[in-house]
Amino acid sequence: MSPKRGDRAAPPPIGDEYDLRFANTEAADGWEHLGRQAAGNLRRASEKIRAAPRAVDNPHRQHRLKGKLGICTFKGQELERWQYEVTGDGRIWYLLDDVNGIAWITYAGSVHPKATD
Secondary structure (H helix, E strand, O other): OOOOOOOOOOOOOOOOOOEEEEEOHHHHHHHHHHHOOHHHHHHHHHHHHHHHOOOOOOOOOOEOOHHHHHEEOOOOOOEEEEEEEEOOOOEEEEEEOOOOEEEEEEEOOOOOOOOHH
């Protein structure tokens, strides 16, 4: 069965790790596509986001989006929006819900999201 909105995107978190969940079905589908194209990179991305969703040690790979893209209202909360570059074109966009310890994946795909065009 294919993943869908609300499903977990990775194994359950351990300790202080964030839970990765899909915000929508499109993100779940894109995640599956990325997994077929770049499994190792996706695995490293999911581990990094889970353990350190605000890491700044590699700003070209992982960073908060700028301007109006940097904040998103989701489930009644204003959340920070971050990006992880999985491949040259592949991206994951996620929202950080600190209250619940969830990184909501809003976009996963092998091309740049249209919002950045």
